[in-house]
Amino acid sequence: QSALTQPRSVSGSPGQSVTISCTGTSSDIGGYDYVSWYQHRPGQAPKVMIHDVNKRPSGVPDRFSGSKSGSTASLTISGLQAEDEADYYCCSYAGDHIRFVFGPGTTVTVL
Amino acid sequence: QVQLQESGPGLVKPSESLSLTCTVSGGPITSNNYYWVWIRQPPGKGLEWIAFIHYSGSTYYNPSLESRVAISVDTSKSQFFLNLSSVTAADTALYFCARHNWDGDYFDSWGQGTLVTVAS
Numbered sequence: 710q711s712a713l714t715q716p717r718s719v720s721g722s723p724g725q726s727v728t729i730s731c732t733g734t735s736s737d738i739g740g741y742d743y744v745s746w747y748q749h750r751p752g753q754a755p756k757v758m759i760h761d762v763n764k765r766p767s768g769v770p771d772r773f774s775g776s777k778s779g780s781t782a783s784l785t786i787s788g789l790q791a792e793d794e795a796d797y798y799c800c801s802y803a804g805d806h807i808r809f810v811f812g813p814g815t816t817v818t819v820l
Numbered sequence: 821q822v823q824l825q826e827s828g829p830g831l832v833k834p835s836e837s838l839s840l841t842c843t844v845s846g847g848p849i850t851s852n853n854y855y856w857v858w859i860r861q862p863p864g865k866g867l868e869w870i871a872f873i874h875y876s877g878s879t880y881y882n883p884s885l886e887s888r889v890a891i892s893v894d895t896s897k898s899q900f901f902l903n904l905s906s907v908t909a910a911d912t913a914l915y916f917c918a919r920h921n922w923d924g925d926y927f928d929s930w931g932q933g934t935l936v937t938v939a940s
Contacts, residue, residue, distance in 0.1 A: 741925075754929075754932045754933070755930045757926055757927060760924045811866050
């Protein structure tokens with residue numbers, strides 16, 4: 710049982726936008742601005758797409774964006790492309806004892 | 821661009837210990853800004869962090885695994901290690917090593933992962 714909640718899957722046609730939600734509590738997402746998102750394609754190393762809620766590392770396309778409201782964070786992919794098909798995991802800092810919690814992952818399918 | 825590569829046995833017997841190595845290349849393991857981390861993903865489940873280590877030896881352990889886990893580092897070889905004792909089938913997972921960036925609290929580089937199956 711993951712500490713954070715994500716939808717199992719989302720899908721969209723090329724060019725459309727999709728948003729993945731990640732719901733936690735006041736002890737993790739709601740308490741800190743340290744939410745990150747990771748893209749994972751099978752057989753490859755996971756890749757950070759967003760950190761600190763809405764910061765994009767260099768090299769990540771600007772069609773990826775992050776936001777947070779209360780205890781729910783979101784990752785939006787605008788202008789969906791075939792290469793965006795992957796699993797996406799959210800992660801939040803959760804204090805000095807638990808440190809980090811992850812979501813169960815969301816599979817993005819490009820129709 | 822730092823790269824991480826996990827290595828170790830793919831099959832471990834129940835009650836034995838699981839030992840994995842992560843080799844870091846393309847960047848120093850001795851940077852103050854980073855911790856080195858083990859994360860795992862059981863089949864069909866989400867990610868779970870196991871342990872962090874700084875090159876200085878400072879460590880953090882997941883409270884749910886702390887009694888069975890040891891993490892260590894060898895800076896001369898640019899490697900860090902995971903030892904998980906008394907394994908059961910529940911420890912079957914894809915094990916990743918990663919680099920944690922404290923300037924933002926996120927995992928900025930990952931290995932591809934190595935599958936470890938616990939079975940007799």
